[in-house]
Amino acid sequence: MKFTLSWLKEHLVTDASLDAILEGLTRVGLEVEGVEDPSEKLGAFRIARVLSAVPHPQADKLQVLSVDAGVGEPLQVVCGAPNARAGLVGVLGQPGDYVPGLDVTLKVAAIRGVESRGMMCSIRELELGESHDGIIELPADAPVGAVYVDWAGLADPVIDVAITPNRQDCMGVRGIARDLAAAGLGTMKPLNIPTIAGQGDCPIEIRTDDPEGCPAFFGRVVRGVVNGESPEWLAKRLKAVGQRPISALVDITNYVMLDHGRPLHVYDLAKLSGPIVARKARPGEQVLALNEKTYTLDDTMTVIADANGADDIGGIMGGEKSGVTGATTDVLIECAYFTPESIARTGQKLGVTSDARSRFERGVDPQFLAAGLAIATRLVTEICGGTPTHAVEAGTPPSGTKTMRYDPGLTEKIAGLVVEPDRQRAILASLGFGIDAVWNVSVPSWRRDIDATPDLVEEVVRIIGIDNIPSTPLPRADGVARPTATQAQLIERRARRTAAARGLNEAVTWSFVSEAEAAPFGGGVWTLANPISEDLKVMRPSLLPGLIAAARRNADRGADSIRLFEVGRRYLADRESLTLGLILAGDRESRDWRTGKAQGFDAYDAKADAVALLAAVGAPVDRLQLFEAVSAGVYHPGRSGTLRLGPKTVLAEFGELHPAICRAFDIDGVAVAAEIFLDAIPVRRASADHMREAYAPPALQAVRRDFAFLIAADTPGDDLLRAVRGADKAAIAAARLFDIFVGQGVGEGEKSVAIEVVLQPAEKSFTDAELQAISEKVVAAAAKLGGRLRG
C-alpha cells in the first residue's frame, strides 16, 4: 500500500518527522517496505531569472541567455526553447546537476561554439509531467535562487507499507493515520462526511437478490456529469502511488478506495437497462470484465446484472459493457457490501486479482456504505458537475460490531508485558474500541480481524512497541541438557556422516521429478495437480533419478569422478520413506603415476558402500542375505542385489545401473548406485545400560590355514564362505575369501575359490589331530555345496 506524506496529513495532524513516522509505522505492524521522494533528485535545481536573450551567432533556433541564479555573476546559458526570453523566471540546472528526464549530468559545454554553463529545464526534463512545449515559466515573483522543489512544494515522500492480510482497515490512508495517531504520532482530523441533498428519486431500481453474497447494495445516480480528465491534484496523487489516471469518474472511485479502503464502482446509466440487481450468476454465465478478459461463472458467484444479463463480477471487477467513458453524462455510483468468504472463493476460482477483491475478501467496513457513497458523490459533483438523486439503500450490511469481555491482566499473562489498565483503555479507545467500566470492549466495525481477547492484547502491545517486552528465560531443567535425538534421528545422522567420511558428497535434489524420470522407477504415486513445470511434477519414488540427473550435470561440467549421495524421503503410497541414495560414476581412481590408468567404478563399490553404511547405522550385517534386486529395469540384472534381513525386510539395494537407464539420463559409461532404506533398519532400544559384554583377548595365537576349492562357477561365493565359516563354530573365528581363479587347471564350468580360515584356540593349542579334524569339517562343508579340495 503506497501513499504520500501529504496524503497522510489530510487525515493526521502531526509535526513528527518523516523518520519518526516511518519508524512508527514499522513499530505498529505496518512494515515500511520503501520510501522514495521523487523530488529528492531535483534538490539542486534553483529558480533563476533570464536577464537577457540574444540570438545564437551560429544557430537560428538557439538563443544565448544571461541568467541570474541568485548568487554570483550572471551565467551564460544556451537555450533552444521557443519561450525563452528576457524576464522569464524558470528553473535552472547547473554543471554537476543530474537531469532525470534526459538521464544526463550537466557540464560546462560549448554549444555551436558558445559556452553554456547550465540549462533552463522543461517539465518533462525534470520528470514532473509530459509537457515539453518549452521551459518552465514561474510567476514573476518566484524567489530567484531558491530551491525549486521546496518553493513549489513538490517534496512529498511516497511511503510503501506492507499490509498484513488481517488489516483491511489499513488498505486506506485514513486507517493508517488512525494507527499512527494511536501510537502518539499525531491526532486524527475529524472525518467530514458530506450530506448530499439529492434531487428526485434514483431513476433505476437497485436491489439485491443475493443477501448471502451481497447483503447490501447502495447506490445513486448523478445526472449531467462531464467525465473529463481528473484535476491536477487528483491525478498527481494517484500517479504518486502508482495508479494511472483514467478519467475523472474512475479516478474518483480509485481515490475513495485508496483513501478509505472503500471500493466503489461507476456505471454509465445509459448503458444499463431495467433494474440493476446483485444476484447469483447463472451457471455458465459470462462476463467481459474491464481487463478485457471473459470469465465464465458458476452459481456460487455474485454478479451485478441488469435486464441484459450479468455486467460485473460483484466486488471483484466491473464489466466492460457498462463502463463510463468520456461520453457518459449520467452515472450510477455503486457502493455495496460483498461477503468476504464469497469474494475469496470466487476470486480463487476465477484466478482474478484486483484492488477491490483484495479489500472485499479481507472485509471492508460494513458501516461505511452510506458514508462512502456520500464522499464519492460529493467528489463527482465537485469535479464532474451534475445533480445527484436520492440514494437507494437496498439490503442491510452486517453490523460488523461485536463485544467481548477483556481482562487487562492478559497483557502480562500472554505478552509478558505489564501495562497499566488506564493506558490500555486509552490505547484501545484511540483505535476506535469502546470500553465500558467493567471492560466490555466493543470492536469497531472496521476491525473484522479482532475476534478474540489475544487480539486485544496484540493491539495494546503493538502500540506500546513489542520491543518493550522484557526477555524472560525459559525455565531450565536441572543438570546437563538431556539427549533428545530419537534412534531414527541417530540412524540418519550416522548414515550421513559415514557416507561423507567414505568420500561421498551430499547433495539435496528436488523432491519432485518429471514423469519420464519417475517412470523407470515404477512411476510416482503422487502427481501434482499444479506443478510449477513438467520437470517438477511427480513426487520421487526413488532418490536415484535426482542423483543420476545431478551426476549427469556434473559430468557435463567436466567432473571426472562423481560420488554423490542424498538423504531424503521417497514418497510412497502409504508413507514417506527416509532413504540414503548414492551414485558413483566416472573414475574410482584417477590415472596416477603410482597406480597407472584410471579405474572405473563397479557394482562391488556400490555394495561396499551399502554394507559399510548398514554397519555404521547398526544393522546386523553378519545376518544380511543377498537377494536379487527388486527394481526391475533400474539395475543391471546380473550385477545388482538387495541386502535383506530375512526374505521380506529389504535394507538396501545396489548395483550397476541398467544401460537403458544410463541412456535415458544421458550418462556415458558405467555408473553404480545404491539406496539404503533407513526406515527399514531395525531400531535398537535405547538402553540406559552402557555396559559391553565382558571380553578378554585370547591368550593363544590364532592359526591360519588356506583352502582352495573347485566348485561350480555359478555357486555364490558367499554360500561357500558361509559354509566354511560354519563348519566348526567353536574353532573358526573368521574365514576370508581371498582369491577366485578360472582358467588353466580348472575344469570347464568350474572356478577355484581360495579361502583363508582363522582358527582360534581357546584353553590350549590345537593338536595336529584337532587341526586335521577341523580341516576335514571344512572340506566336508564345502563338499555339501559340491566343492572339492583342489589338489
Added chain:
Amino acid sequence: MAENNLETLSEIAAAGTLADLEAIRVKTLGKSGTITALLKTLGGMTPEQRQSEGPKIHALREAVTHAIAARKASLEAAELNARLATEKLDMSLPVSTRAQGSVHPVAQVMDELAEIFADLGFAVATGPEIEDDWHNFTALNIPETHPARAMHDTFYFPDREDGTKMLLRTHTSPVQIRTMMNGEPPIRIIAPGRTYRSDSDATHTPMFHQVEGLVIDRNIHMGHLKWTLETFVKAFFERDDIVLRLRPSFFPFTEPSAEVDVGFTWEKGRRVIGGDPARGNGGWMEILGSGMVHPRVIASCGLDPEQWQGFAFGCGIDRLAMLKYGMDDLRAFFDGDLRWLRHYGFAALDVPTLSGGVGA
C-alpha cells in the same frame, strides 16, 4: 707375539670389505688360524707357563675378536648407507588423496539447530511433507477463504475420493498440530524439514527448508519467546552482539504475532549478522516469524487453551545457512554441483557440539 698382535689389528682396521675382514678372521681365529694355533699351545705348557702365557693369548684373542666385530659393524653401516644412497626417491611427488566427502550445508545447519535447541530442552519432531489441508491450514486457523491461503502458493494433489485435499506442506507448522495432538504438554520441539511453495526466482525455490519451534506449557508468554529467539540467534551465529527487533505482524495461527529482524553490519561488501543498525553501516534483515499460539489452534488439537499456552516460531533454514556461511544463490543449494558442495559443504567430522562450537 706383540708385533703379531699390532700387525693383525692394523690389518683389521685396514680391511676394506667384509670379505677381506673374513679372510683376516680365518687367518687368525679360524681352525688353522694363528691365534687358534697359539691357543692350542696352551695344552702343552707347564702350569707356570700357562699361568703367564694363558692370559696374554686370551687377551689377544679377545682383542682381535672385538676388532673384527667393530670393523664388521662399521663396514656394514657403510654398505647400508651406500645402498640407501642409491634408493633416494623424489619425495616432492604428489600423493593421491582419498576422495573427500562432504555434508550439505542444510544438513549441517539442521544438526546445529538440533544441538543448540537440545541444550534448551527441545526435541526434534518430524511430520509428513504430503499433508492434508486440515493440518496445513484449517487446524492452523486458516479457513478456506482466508486470504492467507492465497499468500501460500500451494502445490496441490488431485482431490482424494473421500474429498480430502492433499497438498505439499507450505510450512513446517503442521508438525505443531501433530505434536500437540499426539503428545501431552509440556512440549518443547523444533521441526526442521522440507517445505514447498509454487514460487521460483533468485531468492525463492519451489522446495526449501524451514524449522518450526513450539513451546506449550502453563504460563509461557511472549517474553519467553523473545528470550528463546535471542538465545538461539546468538548461539547460532556465535556472536554476542546480536540485536533483534520484533515487529507486530500477522499469522493466522499466532496472536499476538511478530516478525523478527536481526541487525546486520556491512563488512567488506558482505552482510554480516551482528551489530546494532542504529549505529549505522548496517540494517535489519527479517529472519523469523513468531507469535503466541492462537487459542483456537490449541483447541483444534484437543488441548484446553485455558490451561495451556505457548509460542511458536518458524524460520528458513536455507536462509540461516546463507547468512551464516555466505552463500548468495539459493538455487545452487539444490543443484548438486560437486564444486559447490565441496566449497560450501562440511567435513564428516565437523559434528556440531556445544563444547566445540556449533559452527564449522
